[in-house]
Amino acid sequence: MVKAASLAEPDPEERSHWASLASHSLWQHIVNPSSVEENARTNLLTQDVKLNERDPPPLHKKMVKCLTKYGVSFETVHPSNEIKEDMPLWHHPGKIPGKRQENNGRKAKCLRKKHAVKKVRDALDMIRRLDDPQHTRSEVCGCNACDVDRTVRRCLNPHACVAAAAARLKQIRPKWIPNTNEAPEPTPTTADTTEEGDFKPPAGITTLAQGLRAMTRRTDEPKERENPPVRWRAETIPPPAEVEIFIAGVVHAPVSQTACAAAGIFIEDGSTRDTGKCIPIAGEQSPYAAELFAALEATKMTHRDTVLTITS
Ligand SMILES: [Zn+2]
Ligand SMILES: [Zn+2]
Structure with missing residues (x-):
């Protein structure tokens, strides 16, 4: 910039x-x-x-x-x-x-090419002759300025170009x-504060x-944005400070060849993550093993920053 x-x-x-x-x-x-x-x-x-x-x-x-x-x-x-x-x-x-801007008409071209009118100043110089009592609003005006335009600058109709310059100035604020x-535009004062920026x-x-x-x-x-949108994705929900998980280990047909242990895990808030699991076949099928298994599952389900209380 x-x-x-x-x-x-x-x-x-x-x-x-x-x-x-x-x-x-x-x-x-x-x-x-x-x-x-x-x-x-x-x-x-x-x-x-x-x-x-x-x-x-x-x-x-x-x-x-x-x-x-x-x-x-x-x-x-x-x-x-x-x-x-x-x-x-x-x-x-x-x-x-x-307002139509006459930048490219025949007279605009003559003003630029023959009268070298480029700036506002040049147009003002050009129209000064309108105040000259010698000047007549005619193609054949013989005032000094029109004479120079006609003989030196080779303009065929100086007054038409003068009129075009005057018109051009009226197209500008x-x-x-x-x-x-x-x-007059309002002058800003110290009390008149504008928004920052x-x-x-x-x-x-x-x-x-x-x-x-x-x-x-x-x-x-x-x-x-006034507020960033709340993202409700699971990983952005902060983990609870503490949680209590109830566990239980039960055995069906204990002390037998068909003994089958299972663990129950219940989270205090009635979460849908409450679950019951059978102890893997290779493991010891006892209520103690089932309870230990439940405790391990409870720790896996809990965020590392959460204080976990296991109740059996
Ligand atoms: Zn003249
Ligand atoms: Zn001309």
Whole structure:
């Protein structure tokens, strides 16, 4: 994100070599590149263009992933007039929602190609002649500015281009037009606390890079769970601190060739694990052996951390 912010530097002199190269490369990978003409590309991050996350430049894959995942937008509460003038006229991020943005019409092309209008400042210079009493709203206006446009810049209809520049400025929120003020936005006060983590755009910025707002897209972030779900799987139920198991050893037909001993194991809570087992044939078929066998079974059934009481 720090790298991304350096891309917002509009001044090629100030911009790092890395940022210039990255910017050039990123422009080749925007969504719908044909809608943003080469000469309308001023600054990737301060213009209303989207990076194509499916086709990032190989060298900047990570940054594109980061930018598209977290989002970047250009925002400031009170941009200075200098910042407003420095903003790109074409694909301006402060477009009025729902208003058609004339970035690619015939006059937009003439404004860029013949009048070199790239920034808001250039459009303001262009429309200054509307206040000139010499200027007439006509194709054949002979005022100085229209004369230069016609003879030097080879524009066939300078006034039409002036009108287009004025219209273009009206497609951008007044907040972004120098010397105009939109309804004042509420100034945060100390009492007016915002939730932790809410973005507060800087009140005033002096460079375009400072107005860059990163990590704007928070919807895809995993929501923190209030409580972890209770897992009811058997091994997560803590073993009881203590348990009492009743055992009994009985013998059918004692002291005979057919003597058969059995063990009974009863757990205090009436558990379904209550069981009765015959002593293996090879073992001694006596009530004592059966009781011992039951005691061993009881210990096997009890968790090692549980205090076991065997009652016979
Ligand atoms: Zn004129
Ligand atoms: Zn023109």
